[in-house]
Amino acid sequence: MNWTRTADLRAQVQRFWDRGDLLRASVSSSLIWPVRLSLKTPSADDLSHRFEAVRDWLHAFVATPHVRIEWRDWNHRVQGAQRLPSVVWVDTLQAALAMIGKTSQAQRFATMWQQTATMQPALLDWMSRRPLQALDLIDRWDRLLAVVHWLQTHPHPGVYLRQVDAPGVDSKFIEVHRGVLIELLDLALPPEMIDNSASGISQFARRFGFLEKPVRIRFRLLDPNLPSLSGCQGLPDITLDASSFAALALPVDHVFITENETNFLAFPPVARAIVIFGAGYGWAALARAAWLHRSHLYYWGDIDTHGFAILHQLRGHFPHASSFLMDRETLLAHRLQWGEESEPARHELLCLTAQEAEVYDELRFDRIQPRLRLEQERVGFGWFEAQLSRLL
Numbered sequence: 001m002n003w004t005r006t007a008d009l010r011a012q013v014q015r016f017w018d019r020g021d022l023l024r025a026s027v028s029s030s031l032i033w034p035v036r037l038s039l040k041t042p043s044a045d046d047l048s049h050r051f052e053a054v055r056d057w058l059h060a061f062v063a064t065p066h067v068r069i070e071w072r073d074w075n076h077r078v079q080g081a082q083r084l085p086s087v088v089w090v091d092t093l094q095a096a097l098a099m100i101g102k103t104s105q106a107q108r109f110a111t112m113w114q115q116t117a118t119m120q121p122a123l124l125d126w127m128s129r130r131p132l133q134a135l136d137l138i139d140r141w142d143r144l145l146a147v148v149h150w151l152q153t154h155p156h157p158g159v160y161l162r163q164v165d166a167p168g169v170d171s172k173f174i175e176v177h178r179g180v181l182i183e184l185l186d187l188a189l190p191p192e193m194i195d196n197s198a199s200g201i202s203q204f205a206r207r208f209g210f211l212e213k214p215v216r217i218r219f220r221l222l223d224p225n226l227p228s229l230s231g232c233q234g235l236p237d238i239t240l241d242a243s244s245f246a247a248l249a250l251p252v253d254h255v256f257i258t259e260n261e262t263n264f265l266a267f268p269p270v271a272r273a274i275v276i277f278g279a280g281y282g283w284a285a286l287a288r289a290a291w292l293h294r295s296h297l298y299y300w301g302d303i304d305t306h307g308f309a310i311l312h313q314l315r316g317h318f319p320h321a322s323s324f325l326m327d328r329e330t331l332l333a334h335r336l337q338w339g340e341e342s343e344p345a346r347h348e349l350l351c352l353t354a355q356e357a358e359v360y361d362e363l364r365f366d367r368i369q370p371r372l373r374l375e376q377e378r379v380g381f382g383w384f385e386a387q388l389s390r391l392l
Helices: 006-018 021-025 044-049 052-063 093-100 102-118 119-131 129-135 138-153 171-176 177-187 201-207 242-246 263-264 290-294 305-317 326-331 354-365 380-390
Strands: 035-036 068-076 080-090 214-221 239-240 254-258 271-279 296-300
Touching: 006 035, 006 093, 021 093, 021 102, 021 129, 052 080, 080 093, 093 102, 102 119, 102 129, 102 138, 119 129, 119 177, 129 138, 138 171, 138 201, 171 290, 177 201, 214 242, 214 263, 214 296, 239 242, 263 271, 296 305, 305 354, 326 354
Parallel strands: 254 271, 254 296
Antiparallel strands: 035 080, 068 080, 214 239, 214 271
């Protein structure tokens, strides 16, 4: 039997709630009342062959609270005169909310709406589009509004998030809620206070004029004769913020970048050279160092699809960069060290040389072995030293 039950009626009203329709209706005239619900009733055949079941269904259905039932009279050839539901209505918002137990939530939303209309009316559009999300944030809404107000009164603040002095707000709160704050601030702030070139949660600070944590670059001098920082002797391991690194202007001929820390630490002395502990896909900070563009730059990554993807990204900032130990000869010489790449890249990489692209294609199309990779730390150190000598 698929006749409409009380639970089915509640489920229909629940769908109005789940779409946000009932919350919107609590603050606007977005729904026209009464609302008609779908109804499937027993057929003539049901009355003939399942009369007892129909009577039990009807008894339970009549007891459904918060709905108005319209009836139709039916003269059945076997059972005689019968009266069955023909239409079911929910007459008011209050009835709909009571039916699914959401009266108090809607009242809280309406209060939240009035508060926002008074303090930040530009955000009402967001609340109307995302009423359920807004209701989920009700216990934090005062603090979210406080962040919005603070930025309205401190455009392009030029401070760290830690320095936002709003009631109940700390940097952790802002960081956790960056996603929703971006949507709210985009509505509440004038366009000139927003840097639209910065998008996504990770660029929240730059988008709204906060200071960002400085990117730090770690490098080692490979030549003791290179100028160093005061107190640093020999071949020091140094970490600087990106701005300080860019200002160094070291007199080097060779710059090596490796993604593996052990390779970084074990890199042997090389005249007029440094080695940088790699930055993955984030090369913009290195690109600020003009003196790097005048050096021979070598990237040593894993021989796998993502290693070549990183090399491709690096060449977007340093077109002259060369790969190191990412060739077919090195790959085939280390069969015993081969491993497996969990999620290979498959897209085209246009910034590879012909030789690099050939190896990349062999990897992404599984021509040698499925998901093949050779991690850089598995390359024999003797092989590395020999190739380094040939390079220099």
